[in-house]
Amino acid sequence: MSKVNTVLGPVDSSALGRTRMHEHLIIKYPGTDQDPLVEFDKEGTAKAVTEQLLALKAKGVSTVVDATPITLGRYVEFMATVAEASGMNIIAATGFYTRRQDKQARLRPEVDILQREATHGDQGFGDMWHAGKGGDKYRDPTSSDT
Numbered sequence: 001m002s003k004v005n006t007v008l009g010p011v012d013s014s015a016l017g018r019t020r021m022h023e024h025l026i027i028k029y030p031g032t033d034q035d036p037l038v039e040f041d042k043e044g045t046a047k048a049v050t051e052q053l054l055a056l057k058a059k060g061v062s063t064v065v066d067a068t069p070i071t072l073g074r075y076v077e078f079m080a081t082v083a084e085a086s087g088m089n090i091i092a093a094t095g096f097y098t099r100r101q102d103k104q105a106r107l108r109p110e111v112d113i114l115q116r117e118a119t120h121g122d123q124g125f126g127d128m129w130h131a132g133k134g135g136d137k138y139r140d141p142t143s144s145d146t
């Protein structure tokens with residue numbers, strides 16, 4: 001069987017079970033760290049997210065793909081904390097959230113980063129595989145438009 005790398009390590013693909021393919025456990029906009037009015041309560045937030053993950057588990061979900069891009073505060077250490085606390089498989093994504101007009105100017109450095117993360121992981125999580133995130137506009141998943 002093939003393996004899928006989660007934030008806590010490889011998992012046999014047959015053990016992934018019911019999977020939510022596009023979630024965001026937390027999002028942090030650029031500059032949030034410099035805002036003196038914003039205080040991030042990691043412990044309290046982890047507890048709240050863990051409760052949500054346990055509720056999902058109770059509904060039969062075993063795996064969550066966190067599609068939070070690098071530029072929206074992807075936080076793999078946090079994902080690992082709540083994965084351990086909840087028992088949920090969490091797969092981190094790599095990618096950038098950019099405006100269409102920014103893409104051509106910034107494409108090359110992004111490709112290098114995406115390739116590095118896909119082969120070596122990031123944030124000290126070794127060879128963790130990241131799911132990729134793509135697309136350049138929101139589409140209503142319930143819409144029949146393609």
Ligand SMILES: [Zn+2]
Pocket residue numbers: 022023024067068
């Ligand atoms: Zn998203």
